[in-house]
Amino acid sequence: MTESVGKVTEQIFKLPSDLLLECGKTLKNIELTYETYGELNSDASNAILICHALSGNHHAAGYYKDENERLGWWDALIGPSKAIDTNKFFVVCPNNIGGCHGSTGPSSVDPETQRYYGPDFPVITVKDWVNSQAQLADHLNIKCWHAAIGGSLGGMQALEWCRLFPDRISKAAVIAAAPKLSAQNIAFNEVARQAIITDPDFQEGKYLDSEKSPKTGLRLARMVGHITYLSDEAMRDKFGRELKEGKLNFGFDVEFEVESYLRHQGDVFSESFDANTYLLMTKLLDYYDPAENYKGDLVKAFETIKAKIMVISFSSDWRFSPERSKEIVNALLAAEKDTTYLEIESSHGHDSFLFAEDRYVSALTAFLGN
Amino acid sequence: MTESVGKVTEQIFKLPSDLLLECGKTLKNIELTYETYGELNSDASNAILICHALSGNHHAAGYYKDENERLGWWDALIGPSKAIDTNKFFVVCPNNIGGCHGSTGPSSVDPETQRYYGPDFPVITVKDWVNSQAQLADHLNIKCWHAAIGGSLGGMQALEWCRLFPDRISKAAVIAAAPKLSAQNIAFNEVARQAIITDPDFQEGKYLDSEKSPKTGLRLARMVGHITYLSDEAMRDKFGRELKEGKLNFGFDVEFEVESYLRHQGDVFSESFDANTYLLMTKLLDYYDPAENYKGDLVKAFETIKAKIMVISFSSDWRFSPERSKEIVNALLAAEKDTTYLEIESSHGHDSFLFAEDRYVSALTAFLGN
Structure with a gap:
């Protein structure tokens, strides 16, 4: 067992601005619960955003009370000398809006009505998440992420960061993702x-x-x-x-x-x-489709991107198969973007992105650089 | 639209004997609802047994009242000059025990108690089905099926017929099946x-x-x-x-x-x-495993087989993929059985076995012969 980041504490950030959502509604008094690991350097150039998937949360690494506790969901990859090296990087992982682990979501009490949002919580999108994460970046004085990284739905967020804030992100690792959901x-x-x-x-x-x-x-x-x-x-x-x-x-x-x-x-x-x-x-997963406003043309949807992107897929993943990752890669290449692609042999299916397989770790380490 | 067998009538057969089930219980007063299409020839050598799948029933071809009605579930393949040609063959399709379309099952009234079987209906197996179908064959004076044919769970029944009654079946078409279920x-x-x-x-x-x-x-x-x-x-x-x-x-x-x-x-x-x-x-699907009593050795499980077997799979079937069909084929070949294998290109997934794709029809027609 490699070393973990150790004891961690969750923090809460109140968004200074209301958020105009893609559905047209405005969400007020938003709180994001998040964790950070490692230290932000003096020019704030070593920050990495971790984007969680469907049922994930902000507790990506370390433990709360003692080391016998269940570790963060990506502890295998985030920590000292790990793929996402907390000796080098300042790692930030928020629980997303709509979540149920601290950030404002359906099980939160709306401060305006003093009632649970419940089913009245608006339908949010990946774009809404990225916009809220941008406010968190402002709060942490991060002008430009060194990288955004995520698996599955997390990969979609990393990709969306590149599209929406091309000047605020240098690299993105889009892992076990798809450009949009299939009918299945x-x-x-x-x-x-x-x-x-x-x-x-x-x-x-x-x-x-x-x-x-x-x-x-x-x-x-x-x-x-x-x-x-x-x-x-x-x-x-x-x-x-x-x-x-x-x-x-x-x-x-x-x-x-x-x-x-x-x-x-x-x-x-x-x-x-x-x-x-x-x-x-x-x-939110169903709705994700960056090409939607480009008549289905993913190449056009990727035109604004400036970041260097690494796409990673896993051989046994049938939820978002390597073919789906290649759709992203092909569109990025057609849009002449700096793109790397790696398919990892792994038997763990879609969950492979959670495991520290050697080639996967090496590829991420090399991609993130210093 | 090709011609159908036309108007059909369901028939009921009361099993003369009680059925000792694999679970150890005995089922009494069993009725099988079934349909037949075509004519049995004088030496009863042209009978084909159709075995239905999970949610299937005895209504495999034709219609009950008029031709605007929904046709039998395999009408595309069973009928005059179709793959399973009712001009040549006497086709028999029973609803299996445990079903809910006429044959004795959980929604039947137990004649002994005058109450619904409901959850007290015993857990039945493919072997139990084949044993009940053998009594139906006796009743119809069919000593030896020209063939048994089925897709999915139906294919498992056809295979089980070959194992359990090697002298009562000449051919079997095992379509879109697997030798046993995977964990998935x-x-x-x-x-x-x-x-x-x-x-x-x-x-x-x-x-x-x-x-x-x-x-x-x-x-x-x-x-x-x-x-x-x-x-x-x-x-x-x-x-x-x-x-x-x-x-x-x-x-x-x-x-x-x-x-x-x-x-x-x-x-x-x-x-x-x-x-x-x-x-x-x-x-019943979960339990099916012909190799169970042979320490997992499918070759040994197939030793008794005398029938000529055609195994058919479909390229896009991920429920029972071509690889699963090949497990059957490889074991049959290792047991030196007369085996043919065909993989059909089809985009319909597991449901492909229901459609009259050209190569599939030709293969079945040729296999069944005259």
Whole structure:
């Protein structure tokens, strides 16, 4: 086990400005919860933004109380002498708007009404997130990120930073991402949403004032999601067709190890995540399409980009397959942007971006430079 | 549109013997609902058994009242001068035990107790199905099937016929199948089951005596299933990212065409299928593993086979990919069985087996012979 950044503390930033969202609504009194690791250098040229994915949060590295605690979700990659080296870089990771881990979201109380936002929280977009992150950068006196890095939905944010603020970002690592969701991706998200929305305890999203919340639906949503995060191969290696009790029981209790694993993942998630946030995050994924205002022309959508971009995909990722990454790469190259592409052999499926595979670490280290 | 077999009538067969099931229980008073198309020849040598898949039934071809009605599920392949030619063959298709379209299943009334079986219906297996189909063959005076044919779970039945009754089957077409489910396959089934079981209206399976049934859970189960039946490519071709109203509405109503399609599929299915049957069918799929009693050795499991077997897979099928079909083929070849394999280029995913693609039709026609 390599060294971690150690004990970390979450910080809260109140956005000085209201945020005009892409949906047309204005969000006021926004708070972003975030963490930082490492030190910002004197000319603020070593700052790296970490963008989290669907169910992620600001706790990307280290621990809160003691080292036996669960580490941050990207601790394998962020820390002293790790791929994202906190001896060199000042690393910033915010929980995004709409989240449920401290930043303003559906489970926050609207200071104006003193009620939970709940289902009235506006539908937000990747662009809205990047705009809020820009205010955080201002607050931290970061004029230009050395890099923005993210996997999956995080990769989309990194890419959007390059498009929206070409002068405020030098490099971006777009990992296990796609230029937009496929119909199949949207279909999986829709099943997750329907699981939540049709749970009687959802109560049209107003469950926070009630004693019940749509845990059953959220649990199902996570189970479906989890299948798409793992590869068939990873599941085979991890569970095969192993029977929990060694024999078939001809009933509907847990029989195969994979069932037990999925139920556990669903249970844990449904206890710790907010259903309205899950709805928002899946919708935000569905909506992401940088080429939308360019009649589908991704090359045109990338024209403003100045950053050097590294695109990384994983061989066994079927949620956002290497082919989807290549769509980004091909459009970047056609737009004559400084682009590097790497496909990593990995059996972990979409989740591969979370693991510190050697080639992946080397590539990120070299790309980030000094 | 090619000619159909025309108007068909369902028939009911009461099994003369009780059925000792693999789970150890005995099922009594079993009825099988079935249809036949074409004429049995004098020496009963032209009979073909059609085995249905997860949510299929006995209505494989033709129509009940008039030709504007929805045709049988495999009407594209079964009929005069079609791949399974009813001018030549006597085609038999039963609804399997545990089904909900006429044959004895959870929604049947147990003649002994005068109550619905419901959740007390025993967990059945592919072997149990084949044993019940053998009694139907006896009843129809069919000593030896010219062929058994099935797609998906239907293919598993055809394969099991070859193993269990080597002297009662000459040929088998095992289409879009797998020798056993992968952990990912089981995981998708488990999500479907959990959707049903955790629906409050499931009432531990005793919903038939109640006014409510777990339609919400069954709808979700079908939505998940449906994604796995279609390929990413088929979904892209069919729906792309088309918006139902041409623009984003920043809400949770239907936005993308694919959402509308999935919800519709789920709605229709939840009105016409029985939830307990769905649970049984997915469990039966999970359990299928002919090599189970041979320490995982599929070659040994195939040793008894005498039939000529054609294995067919489809390029875009990711539920049971061509690789899974090749596992069957390789084991058959290693066991020195008469084996043919064909991979068909098709964009319809797992559902490809339902469509009359030219090469597929030609291959089946040639394989079945005269």
